[in-house]
Amino acid sequence: MTIAATGLPFDDIRRLMSDLPTADQKAIGQCRARDAQLTKPPGALGKLEAMAEWVAAWQGSYPPRISRPVVAVFAGNHGVVAQGVAAYPAEVTAQMVANFQSGGAAVNQICKTFDLGLKVFELALEKPTRDITLDAALDEADCAATMAYGMEAIAGGCDLLCIGEMGIGNTTIAAAICHGLYGGKPEDWVGPGTGVDAEGVKRKAYAVARAVELHAAHLHDPLEVLRRLGGRELAAMAGAILAARTQGVPVLLDGYVATAAAAVLHAMRPDALDHCMAAHCSAEPAHRNLLKKIGKEPILDLGMRLGEASGAALAAGLLKAAVNLHNDMATFASAGVSDKPA
């Protein structure tokens, strides 16, 4: 899981991507067999049934389990804030990391509510990435090393990974990645983020346009999109998602920024996110469109736009319920309930 210090660093990522595990068909069959016996009409639990099956399919074992869920929040800073794209000053990233560590942030309360573990990854906050309107955000070694660092999210054992982030300026970064991967107009991919006004949204669109123009010659390669237009927390999230796939850990993606990081892997391989569910649809307008691009239906749609894995942690509560339903409900036979038609 560590990235070799020799050779071109991205080659190690490409090698991992070329040999991804697939869903466990035996576990899926076992899920369906039990589901058919549970004391409910077939299909009556809707998406909850598919969620339990998906957990088992990607854990590669039966029954599905969520006993060590981890919420991983990755924090980074961005040179592009110099372009006036953010509603809050860059210092807020470190202040919010301290807030996560002392238990005062939103994600802490959701983790407590649903008994989820929380890991915070602080990514060289004192060293923002380079301004993407002027330069590549990261060089290749730094980008690959950050992806490798993100893989640590599942170290120490984990059976569900919720992925989120904190980083002043990073909705502009997400927009640049989306514009780099999918084209369209810069305006299609920018929005108010944490709350910039209409002028701020224009500055975001302008920064995205300039960045994509600057790096245009290199954007056929998704990993180049990530290193040139991305940021540390996005590289780390991409690494975490990839590591989860190789280690049999299903993933809940949080909002727009986390999904943009995931989209880099999807652009490399359309099946690379099959072990991921979209936890929610954010109020950041481009998120819905991005979810369509990667073919995901969100579990929740509550108008949230906070990031910090808050939507993913919330959906983890539902996923726990789905797994408990599958594992602990009585069967028609055990409960003495008739499953014969009237």
Place this chain on the structure above:
Amino acid sequence: MTIAATGLPFDDIRRLMSDLPTADQKAIGQCRARDAQLTKPPGALGKLEAMAEWVAAWQGSYPPRISRPVVAVFAGNHGVVAQGVAAYPAEVTAQMVANFQSGGAAVNQICKTFDLGLKVFELALEKPTRDITLDAALDEADCAATMAYGMEAIAGGCDLLCIGEMGIGNTTIAAAICHGLYGGKPEDWVGPGTGVDAEGVKRKAYAVARAVELHAAHLHDPLEVLRRLGGRELAAMAGAILAARTQGVPVLLDGYVATAAAAVLHAMRPDALDHCMAAHCSAEPAHRNLLKKIGKEPILDLGMRLGEASGAALAAGLLKAAVNLHNDMATFASAGVSDKPA
């Protein structure tokens, strides 16, 4: 809270309905004042913010609390099953009640996941209501007494009430109530329920058409709709919803049948359900339309169609998170996070 044995029983219900408490404006103000100080951009928690505020507004106190949540499942049997409207035999109602009591049903697992109390109200299962295609389901004394019995759902203390039901044949009853209250075509209000085929859905529509025709002269009065076209678990749910309003308990409505019971109160007074949220939109096709009629946006939309308060209990988990977020997040001042624009 008990219904007097003298006088016309519905008069007591009408008296309660004529004097409903309103939302606590002071509690709403206190919620907004604190929300503005929490370490997040304004509005970034989306509907979760409105959910916490709604809990305080209807509890009539600040801070909002969910420490004694109760999931109430009301079970009844229906004479209309003689018309071939149900996928399962009527015995399944009692079998499922036993399943709730021994902890094997879906709702039990969701209650365990989110630490919710569960109360099951068995409503004279051995004595189905009369077939609504031939007669009124209940007489007035029985209907009012059942509403009063439903009010027991909040006895013993409760700060959130999740309302749901179990009753073979009761999606036909819900359809009859909706057709009685809102008109349209019978076909607009029937669906597969627990899983009848296309012929079964036709039989449901035919039964609903005949029932509404038979009772047409009396349907200007919503309480007459309830007693003539309803059933015991629907009457009890209507009573529970009304009691919750008078006692400062916010309510989560489950699926189509629970919402049809609530719609009776809404038809009496359009503000009668202001203390209720729609927990989810069921896969039973008419539920979405019914939610529009009572002006509710569902919290969840997961394709569930089980009843037994399963959707309401699931949404209660989110509501707990919303209240914990409001009460326990740090403020900008306490966490030393800048709330000044960049």
